Amino acid sequence: MEAATALASLLPVSLSPSLLFTVLALGVAVLLLLRPSSKASSLQPFPPSPRGLPIIGHLHLLGTLPHQAFARLSKTHGPLFSVRLGAITAVVACSSDLAMQILQTHDKVCAGRPQNLSAPKTIFGCPEILFSPPSPYWRLLRQICATEFFSNKRFEFFRPVRNDEVGRLMLKVLNSAGKSVAVRENVQSTNNNVMSRMVLGKRLLDLARGSGDSIVSIIVEIIALVGVFNLGDYFPSIAWMDLQGYGKRSRDAARKARIVFQEVIDKRRSIRSQDEPPRDFLDMLLISAADKKNKEFEMKDINLRAMLIDMYAGGTDTAAVTTEWAMSELLANPEKLKKLVDEIDGVVGKERLVQEEDLPKMPYLLAVIMETMRLHPVAPLLAPHSTLADVELGGYLVPANTMLYVNVWAIHRDPEIWEEPLEFRPERFIEKEYDLIGQQFHYMPFGSGRRFCPGWKLGLISVQVALSNLLHAFEWRVSEKPDRTEKFGIVVTKANPLLAIPKPRLPLHLYEGYTVNAADAVPR
Numbered sequence: 001m002e003a004a005t006a007l008a009s010l011l012p013v014s015l016s017p018s019l020l021f022t023v024l025a026l027g028v029a030v031l032l033l034l035r036p037s038s039k040a041s042s043l044q045p046f047p048p049s050p051r052g053l054p055i056i057g058h059l060h061l062l063g064t065l066p067h068q069a070f071a072r073l074s075k076t077h078g079p080l081f082s083v084r085l086g087a088i089t090a091v092v093a094c095s096s097d098l099a100m101q102i103l104q105t106h107d108k109v110c111a112g113r114p115q116n117l118s119a120p121k122t123i124f125g126c127p128e129i130l131f132s133p134p135s136p137y138w139r140l141l142r143q144i145c146a147t148e149f150f151s152n153k154r155f156e157f158f159r160p161v162r163n164d165e166v167g168r169l170m171l172k173v174l175n176s177a178g179k180s181v182a183v184r185e186n187v188q189s190t191n192n193n194v195m196s197r198m199v200l201g202k203r204l205l206d207l208a209r210g211s212g213d214s215i216v217s218i219i220v221e222i223i224a225l226v227g228v229f230n231l232g233d234y235f236p237s238i239a240w241m242d243l244q245g246y247g248k249r250s251r252d253a254a255r256k257a258r259i260v261f262q263e264v265i266d267k268r269r270s271i272r273s274q275d276e277p278p279r280d281f282l283d284m285l286l287i288s289a290a291d292k293k294n295k296e297f298e299m300k301d302i303n304l305r306a307m308l309i310d311m312y313a314g315g316t317d318t319a320a321v322t323t324e325w326a327m328s329e330l331l332a333n334p335e336k337l338k339k340l341v342d343e344i345d346g347v348v349g350k351e352r353l354v355q356e357e358d359l360p361k362m363p364y365l366l367a368v369i370m371e372t373m374r375l376h377p378v379a380p381l382l383a384p385h386s387t388l389a390d391v392e393l394g395g396y397l398v399p400a401n402t403m404l405y406v407n408v409w410a411i412h413r414d415p416e417i418w419e420e421p422l423e424f425r426p427e428r429f430i431e432k433e434y435d436l437i438g439q440q441f442h443y444m445p446f447g448s449g450r451r452f453c454p455g456w457k458l459g460l461i462s463v464q465v466a467l468s469n470l471l472h473a474f475e476w477r478v479s480e481k482p483d484r485t486e487k488f489g490i491v492v493t494k495a496n497p498l499l500a501i502p503k504p505r506l507p508l509h510l511y512e513g514y515t516v517n518a519a520d521a522v523p524r
């Protein structure tokens with residue numbers, strides 16, 4: 001039991017010693033599963049690994065921030081190494097060369113997703129975009145998103161919605177002038193409403209009574225559940241015991257999501273006429289589901305519900321977290337903040353708020369956001385990939401069905417690539433050209449290759465609009481310099497949420513006028 005207590009303090013999640021003791025006692029059977037057993041792996045070396053412990057493997061080395069632990073391990077074991085997480089073997093890549101091998105050279109073989117994670121299976125109950133292995137159906141879903149949801153036409157169509165929501169955010173912050181404001185929470189609620197209007201055509205509060213609140217709480221719970229460390233996923237022989245209760249929580253979340261989203265789908269079907277042009281994502285999904293061309297992949301309501309959840313979940317946290325990190329870095333670096341505010345003032349003046357049309361004229365704003373995503377990628381290990389067949393990476397043989405982590409966090413701080421990598425220096429993105437779509441494998445905040453984030457443009461513009469407006473419309477004060485402590489999850493957040501005090505810096509009539517005018521132009 002003493003060993004269990006010591007180990008419990010090292011694990012990435014808070015496990016009670018008695019819980020860990022149970023795991024150790026029950027996990028003996030799992031030992032047999034621990035060694036990679038591909039026939040081919042006996043012919044070529046498997047990536048090296050640190051010394052592990054019986055049963056738990058290397059779990060004790062992960063700490064609370066696995067991406068940072070992996071970066072440290074790569075210093076001793078090289079840029080490609082393997083770890084055992086209970087019964088699961090994972091290979092970690094910490095260099096841009098290996099990222100290229102995984103995401104470009106062997107993209108097809110490395111584009112799987114690990115299938116040991118129980119929360120997505122329980123919650124979605126069917127293939128969706130994020131957790132499904134590549135398949136013709138997954139390609140169809142990505143194609144529907146690309147042509148119907150993330151296309152330039154749709155982007156323009158929803159521009160007034162985004163302007164309106166950011167105007168509402170300005171008004172809300174104005175009402176808190178002089179008081180402490182939780183930046184992420186406020187931007188998140190704006191993004192939730194943008195997403196809700198794009199996906200279901202309505203702000204959360206305007207959805208059927210209670211649905212809006214339910215959707216937010218369900219999505220928050222789902223994002224948490226898909227990011228937790230569930231013992232059962234790594235020790236399959238004891239999964240049935242559901243020691244941490246995540247199985248039950250996932251079933252509850254699945255049940256609630258089914259009820260709320262089905263209600264929305266049924267209501268829409270009952271009021272929507274066939275020849276009406278699509279006005280939001282749900283309309284587009286219903287059209288695709290009825291499209292004879294897609295008959296091969298019958299889209300049932302369960303599939304539609306999964307897609308709605310994917311969009312809400314993808315669009316909620318990511319941009320708000322990035323905006324919060326950007327504000328934190330700027331408040332910790334006043335000269336960079338001044339340079340950005342000067343740029344915004346120069347383009348916009350002080351007689352109106354920032355509009356999306358202004359953004360292309362603000363290169364320093366883009367550089368600030370790119371630098372923020374370099375230091376604080378929301379998914380520092382991307383979403384885990386997995387091998388669909390045996391593949392050679394960095395001279396080692398990695399067998400089929402191995403989990404793959406691409407450590408973007410480590411690559412983004414690699415001193416071989418970046419001068420003074422820990423400095424917040426947006427100028428580096430002006431002096432040298434980097435793209436956002438991961439073509440150089442030095443910089444991949446949205447991933448690269450087949451699994452590249454389909455929502456990247458929307459994510460980026462959400463950050464640009466929120467950050468530029470918050471800084472143009474308000475002067476911000478913090479009681480102490482913001483820190484860089486991280487909290488791990490499916491999205492890595494700031495452990496200590498940024499609290500800052502706003503003071504308006506524009507004529508007051510602008511804040512209200514902006515909202516009223518933009519609301520007139522909203523499509524629905």
Ligand code: HEM
Pocket residue numbers: 129130131310311312314315316318319322378379382383384385445446447448450451452453454455456458459460463
């Ligand atoms: C700043 C904002 C965002 C960032 C930094 C970001 C980043 C990422 C990353 C790193 C991945 C994983 C790539 C991989 O596994 O190789 C991803 C996947 C994904 N993202 Fe985003 N994302 C953002 C916004 C969005 C938005 C707004 C949406 C949708 C509304 C979205 C939807 C998705 C989906 C569906 C996937 C799964 C793609 C697949 O597995 O095929 N993301 N994103």
